[in-house]
Every structure is written in C-alpha cells, then in structure tokens.
Amino acid sequence: MGYGKYKEFADKIRKDCLYMCNVGASGHIGSMLSSADLIAVLYEKILNVDPNYPDDPDRDRFILSKGHAGAVVYAALAEKGFFPKEWMGTYYCDNGKLMGHISHHVPGVEYSTGSLGHGLPVCCGKALALKKQKKESRIICLMSDGDCNEGSTWEAIMFAAQTGLDNLTAIVDYNHIQALGFTKDIINLKGLTSKVAQFGWGVVDIDGHNYQEIEEALSHLPLEKGKPTFIVAHTVKGKGVSFLENTVASHYAHISDELLEKALQEIGD
Amino acid sequence: MRKAFNKTLLEIAREDSRINLVLADIGYGEIEPFANEFPNRYYNVGVAEQNMTGVACGLGMEGNIAVTYSIANFPTLRCLEQIRNDVCYHDANVKIVIIGGGVSYGPLGVSHHSTEDLAIMRALPNIVVMAPCDIPEAIAATHAMIEHDGPVYYRCGYKNEPNIHNGAIDFKLGKAITVEEGDDLTLFFVGPIGIEAKKAAEAARKRGIKTRLVSMHTIKPIDREAIVAAARETGKIITVEEHNLSGGLGSAVAEVLADEGALDVKFKRMAFPDIYVGEVGSQEWLRSLYNLDAAGIEKEIYAICGV
Structure with missing residues (x-):
C-alpha cells in the first residue's frame, strides 16, 4: 500500500x-x-483507539513520555475527532483547553507527563496489569533523548526485561538534540540500541521519518517473543521546516507570524 | 506494628484479588508470606524506588490496588516526583507504606529517620496521610487504606509498639480518636510516640490535671472539629509527634486554629527542633534526648497549665 496517507496526516499535524x-x-x-x-x-494505522469510545478497556495504551511535545499528540487527537479542532486555538492560552505539557484532562490522552523519565515505569505497570488480564492491548511509550538521561528510565528498562513485558514497546525519538545542545556533547547516547539489547530487549534501529520502516517495525510487535521492544527512531529535530531542522534553537524557538507563514509554505498543501 | 500490618494486608489480599505488592528489595522476613501466597501479585523491582512507584501507578490505573512498601524515606522522598506527578495527579489507586516512621531506626542514622514525611506528603493534593499509633489502630488503618479509593500514605511503626487505646476503637479516616477525656488541656499525638503522651497524661492526672488525650491518626484530611472543640473546651493544646517541627501534626493543628479563628488558646508544638537527629541511639533514647519522652511531655503539661 502507499504511504501517502501518512504524509498527508503528518503534514496536517505539523x-x-x-x-x-x-x-x-x-x-x-x-x-x-x-x-x-x-x-x-x-x-x-497502529493504535487501536476510538474517539467514540476513548476509555475502551481493550484500547492500546499510548503514553507520550516526552510530554513537552504534547501538541503533536493533541493535533493527532483533534484530527481524529477526539475533541473539536477549535481547541487547538486555545493551546497555552488563558482558560485554554490544552496545556503545554500533555494532559490526561484532554480526551484521548492516556497519561500526563512533562518531567522526563516518568513514562516508561508507568507503562511497565500498565503492561503488567494488562498481561495479567490477558488483554491484547499494546502499551507504547514514546520517549526523547532526554528521557534516556533519566535514571528512572533505566530502572524501567531493567525491570521490563526481567519481567518479560512483550506487550510493551518503547520508541525513542532520537533527534540527537536536547534542551541545551547536541546529545553527543551533553550525555552521549552512542550505542543506545545495543546497550538496551544487552539489557534484554528486542531492539531495532529505524529512520523515524521513513513511513515504510516505521510501519514495518510497529506492525510486528513484539520484535522478539518474551521481550519488550525498543525502537530507536533516528530523527531530525525540527523535521520539515528548513530553518528549524537540526538546530538547538528549535527546542525553544518562538514561532512568530512571519515564521509561521514561512513554515506553512514549506510544508505546503 | 509492621507484623500486624503485613498480616492484615495478607488477610485482606485473600479476599481482594486487586491487591498487588510492589517492593524495592526491602521487607526481608516480613513480606515472604505474601510473596509465596500471591506470586502473581508480588513484584520486587529491585533497588529502584522511582520505578517501584511508577509501576504501582500503572497497576493502580488498570483496576488494581498497588501497595508500595519500604522503610523510612525510601518510598517517599526518593521518588517524590513519581508520587506527585504519577500517583497523586492521576489519582491512582496506590498505597505508599513506610515501615519505621520517625526515629524507629534510631541508631541506623539520619538516612533512616523519617522525620519530614508527614509534612511533605501532606503538601500533596489527592492523598490521605495516616500514621497509626498502636497495633489496633494499625490493623484498622490497613483496612481503611484499602477501602479508600485513591492514594494513601501509611506511616507504620517498626516494632511491637504497646497499645495506647484502652479498648476497642472506632476507626474512621480523618476522624480523631479520643483515648482519654479531659477538660484542662488537650494533647494531640500522632503515631506510636503517643505512648509517651499517655504516660505523661497519666502522671499529670495524679496531680489533678485532666488531659484530653487524642490520637490524630489521620493528618490529612485532618479532624477540624476535634481541634476546634479542643480549643473551645480545654483552652490549651499540646501536639506531640516524632517528626520535625515544620509542617507535621503541630503545623496542621495550628493551621486549623488560625483558619477557624480559634486563636484564644495556649499552644505548644513538641517535635524535633528543625534539625537532623545526628546523635546515635535507640528510638527511646533519642526521644528522651529531645524531651519527647513522657517526662519531657509532662513538663510541658505543667508549663502550659501554669503549675
């Protein structure tokens, strides 16, 4: 099948x-x-979630551990009809519907985060619980480079392997940049994939902007029976907007009216 | 008290399959019966309190009751942000149990003294904060903790603490229990240090001072009525806690007195004087060193009564 629908959806949420x-x-x-x-x-494609039944006990649990990127999930949920698109016009505003870091008060959001290192331990607890209930639900955690600095993430990495949580998948959006600089200059994550493999996870490296590779990796979970899955998605910070791509400044950049227009033109219709 | 807690939890767990015990490699000699009887509801995450709390939160949000269990500050301060952002913010059904409140582990040193926990836990929205004083209270509090739907902090004693209550108790979350009636002053205590308060009240009674002795087993929500009644009816209040001076029982009582305009009262907080207890010694010895033993409390009773 074609991957055009992914591009179209990604353009929309960008x-x-x-x-x-x-x-x-x-x-x-x-x-x-x-x-x-x-x-x-x-x-x-992947997540079994339904805007008409957001609390379905059989749904997949998706937790964004990199809560600072909450708006990208809000956008996806709005596009999928979990809440009115107009809410996006209130993001970060007084009396707004959408707070800066992802919030479970928003329909369709599984869990609130914002301080790094919280997502994976909670996902482990949910994975244990749903396994015991013999549910088919998958638990998917999207993490950042910064998440991988947190000790609690590594506590959970060890625990998930020990308990064989093969209904758990962690994806790292490995864009190589954290708040104050390039990861290689702060806490070098070189060899992340093999390190996690050594801890006992099924691992794979993918291009986090290649739809075929993303779909392929997420369509065959777990990667290895009896093991949690760790997907290192190599990405580009600011992807899709040339003046933001691979810049440290894009972490905190302000999108003025002028920059907004320029960026929207680049993404196109 | 820890034995009573573990025994009661096990008994409840036999009836309630939602109960899961999540440990961080602490509990030797205590948790084995639960682990052996319910291997599928028992998790030792290793020495990793942040993950312990996160895992418990995930379990608690998926229809379980997750009990984290460790000693002193390990399951609270080490993972405070997990308690705040994960457990309390999401109102997850997680119970955080510590063994060894106050200076129960006296000679082990400051790392093992839990002397700021009541203040810190009390500052979090959505959590109930309990500290039973004796074994009957500990058993009742364990039931109440499980029956309550939502986060609970349970500060347990370490050893075979003596009974303080004189008979059967009517234990309700947030409702203080009067151990002895009296109208000359009120002594509010929290936790096993209440035995010192009881002895002090008994000694003072022999000199004609009738102390109202009250166990404030729940610090949050606190029993406002009992505090206001104490102020109005006895005019003098002493609080006793095995905790730092800041933010614990004494502070909670003072807040209620101020809020309710019940300020026409003589008031004394007895606690550790905003220090780390650096001296080496048993719980009893350390209490006496800081005048938190029966003799020290008795002196304060006479001082506040002006005799």
Missing part, C-alpha cells in the same frame, strides 16, 4: 503544531516536528 506554538507563543516545536511522522503512523 501545521497544527506550528499553529499552536504560534497561538501560544510557546516552545518545543523542534521536538514536535521530529515526532510527527511516528505519531502519524501510530494514529493512522
């Missing part, structure tokens, strides 16, 4: 994110854009 960051005069656009293609495949 534009939504730019719009929200402009409306809210808020940051983290670079982190949203690097995740957009992963989010597009997740919400277009």
